[in-house]
Amino acid sequence: MDSLKLILCAVAAASLDICALVLILAAYHERNTGNKRWNRMTSFMELADYNTSYPLGCDEILIGRHASADIRLPDLSVSRYHAMLTISNGIWTITDIGSKSGVFVNGNLVKQTQLRENDMITLGNRRLIFRRRSDVNVR
Amino acid sequence: MSGNKCSYIFSAIFVLLAHAGMLLNVFLNGNYSDLSDVIVLAGAVIGLDLVYFIIMPFFKQSTFTIDFLLLLVLNMSVIFQSCFGGVHLSLKHYITCITALIACRAGYLLCRNHKWLQMQKKYFYIGIGVLMLVIVTLTGSRSMWIYLGPITLQPSEFIKPLFVLACATSITEQQKKHKILCFHVVYENFALMGITAAICLLQWWCRDLGSLPTFIGIYACGFLLRICYPKAKFSKKKLIGAGIILLAVAVICMKFAPAYVQERLHADIWNDINGNGYQQAQALIGIANGGWFGKGPGYGFLHNVFAHENDIVFATISEEWGLLYALMMVLAILIIVMLPLINPPRSYFHSTMAAGVCAAFTVQMALNIFGSCNMIPFTGVTIPFISSGGSSLMTSGFMTGMLVASQSPVFKPPKPHKKLSSFNLRRQKA
Numbered sequence: 001m002d003s004l005k006l007i008l009c010a011v012a013a014a015s016l017d018i019c020a021l022v023l024i025l026a027a028y029h030e031r032n033t034g035n036k037r038w039n040r041m042t043s044f045m046e047l048a049d050y051n052t053s054y055p056l057g058c059d060e061i062l063i064g065r066h067a068s069a070d071i072r073l074p075d076l077s078v079s080r081y082h083a084m085l086t087i088s089n090g091i092w093t094i095t096d097i098g099s100k101s102g103v104f105v106n107g108n109l110v111k112q113t114q115l116r117e118n119d120m121i122t123l124g125n126r127r128l129i130f131r132r133r134s135d136v137n138v139r
Numbered sequence: 140m141s142g143n144k145c146s147y148i149f150s151a152i153f154v155l156l157a158h159a160g161m162l163l164n165v166f167l168n169g170n171y172s173d174l175s176d177v178i179v180l181a182g183a184v185i186g187l188d189l190v191y192f193i194i195m196p197f198f199k200q201s202t203f204t205i206d207f208l209l210l211l212v213l214n215m216s217v218i219f220q221s222c223f224g225g226v227h228l229s230l231k232h233y234i235t236c237i238t239a240l241i242a243c244r245a246g247y248l249l250c251r252n253h254k255w256l257q258m259q260k261k262y263f264y265i266g267i268g269v270l271m272l273v274i275v276t277l278t279g280s281r282s283m284w285i286y287l288g289p290i291t292l293q294p295s296e297f298i299k300p301l302f303v304l305a306c307a308t309s310i311t312e313q314q315k316k317h318k319i320l321c322f323h324v325v326y327e328n329f330a331l332m333g334i335t336a337a338i339c340l341l342q343w344w345c346r347d348l349g350s351l352p353t354f355i356g357i358y359a360c361g362f363l364l365r366i367c368y369p370k371a372k373f374s375k376k377k378l379i380g381a382g383i384i385l386l387a388v389a390v391i392c393m394k395f396a397p398a399y400v401q402e403r404l405h406a407d408i409w410n411d412i413n414g415n416g417y418q419q420a421q422a423l424i425g426i427a428n429g430g431w432f433g434k435g436p437g438y439g440f441l442h443n444v445f446a447h448e449n450d451i452v453f454a455t456i457s458e459e460w461g462l463l464y465a466l467m468m469v470l471a472i473l474i475i476v477m478l479p480l481i482n483p484p485r486s487y488f489h490s491t492m493a494a495g496v497c498a499a500f501t502v503q504m505a506l507n508i509f510g511s512c513n514m515i516p517f518t519g520v521t522i523p524f525i526s527s528g529g530s531s532l533m534t535s536g537f538m539t540g541m542l543v544a545s546q547s548p549v550f551k552p553p554k555p556h557k558k559l560s561s562f563n564l565r566r567q568k569a
Binding site: 005006008009010011012013014015016017018019020022023024026027028029030031033034037038041057058059060068087088089090 | 143146149150153154156157159160161163164167168201202203204207208211215254367432433461463464467470471474478481482485486487546550551
């Protein structure tokens with residue numbers, strides 16, 4: 001194979017390289033737009049403690065004391081697996097998954113209920129507010 | 140279009156450029172007697188690209204990167220397969236690639252809504268059962284193929300997506316524990332373990348041991364993700380115990396494997412170059428002959444070797460196109476596999492599904508490439524998207540659709556099965 005053909009072959013291979021690189025960059029771009037879309041779908045909601053806020057990043061979020069919980073509340077009054085937050089059709093729901101101290105929303109003991117903005121959730125001694133996402137103090 | 144238009148157009152242009160570069164290589168370096176062969180091939184590849192670019196926006200997806208990569212890899216395979224032994228459009232492979240693209244769309248539409256899929260769980264098990272019955276009754280104990288005139292089907296390939304879906308649907312059942320004596324067990328896990336054992340036995344019976352690691356890889360991914368699932372508790376001791384048992388079973392199986400497996404496990408290809416080691420020896424010679432830039436499309440020798448277009452396709456591509464192209468092909472498939480890491484799914488179901496699909500693709504690719512290079516025993520497993528074979532390509536297309544679905548999911552409750560009567564509606568309102 002002469003050198004010209006070799007160069008053309010290398011150029012053709014380079015076009016594949018560049019294409020792969022562009023598609024990886026497109027994937028990163030899609031991730032950013034995907035995050036925005038997810039925030040819109042979840043109505044920009046988050047759970048907030050008195051000094052920490054917890055973004056709601058997937059459709060099932062476990063709240064509990066255990067290390068594997070998505071939102072970990074290191075407090076003995078909170079069960080290891082205390083409550084589950086789920087989203088369906090843009091509506092967040094909280095479900096008690098067999099906790100000892102129960103789940104209170106705005107002071108009412110609930111097994112399962114839909115959440116609205118500024119609802120106060122009490123799990124053991126911990127209080128969380130379900131509020132619109134703010135960009136400050138995001139964990 | 141749900142995604143970004145600018146990004147879409149740029150990606151489409153670069154996919155077209157990549158294919159144009161390969162076609163230019165065929166035109167300048169290829170082995171063809173008539174220019175019309177190259178023109179037909181170029182028309183088919185670029186035409187498929189353009190049609191897919193036009194059709195894709197009609198599907199309301201939020202991500203398109205996997206689709207672009209799928210199209211890139213499938214048309215690469217059309218060009219590779221059309222050049223083996225001389226340039227001419229491989230019409231059969233081209234049609235199969237179109238079928239794979241349609242299967243991808245079907246996989247995307249079926250797997251978007253995991254809550255709906257959860258309700259269809261029993262059909263996955265029924266489907267696997269029916270396919271296993273088909274294998275037992277129609278393929279015979281020493282084969283894995285069904286011959287329907289000019290078409291041959293490999294039913295075990297179709298089990299793979301159903302098995303991935305069965306693994307994924309089992310994840311949300313982890314909290315439904317039942318007490319038997321003093322043990323808390325999840326029925327779903329037993330069902331899945333039973334199905335896995337049955338598939339392994341069937342593969343053994345069919346002498347299709349090459350597919351076994353793929354199924355085990357899918358099951359291992361599902362198993363690990365079940366452990367990671369927040370509500371599931373599984374101690375490290377049990378995990379280590381399960382690993383030791385699996386290792387022991389693997390060692391025992393290798394020790395007491397049938398004679399034909401032992402031959403492959405202990406084959407010395409250079410001492411048996413005209414016998415059991417023929418394919419691997421020729422494959423290694425082909426890779427060495429090809430070098431970085433290959434001998435030129437259509438100028439290779441490996442097209443004379445049995446199963447050059449599927450079992451040793453990596454070597455055939457390396458010989459004609461060079462190791463650089465072959466590695467680029469591997470990279471493109473690896474990017475498909477890695478995309479769920481860049482843009483992670485938003486639900487545990489879709490995460491498990493994506494992990495299962497990626498495990499299947501990675502294991503298959505590793506078995507084929509390392510087998511061709513004599514690093515592991517030769518298995519005869521296909522490389523997804525690249526090797527010829529309708530069943531394999533359709534399954535790979537469908538599984539890619541599952542990956543697309545995990546990137547563009549729908550979080551809506553499924554529609555109720557039965558329509559409420561007016562009486563029930565009035566009662567509900569009351």
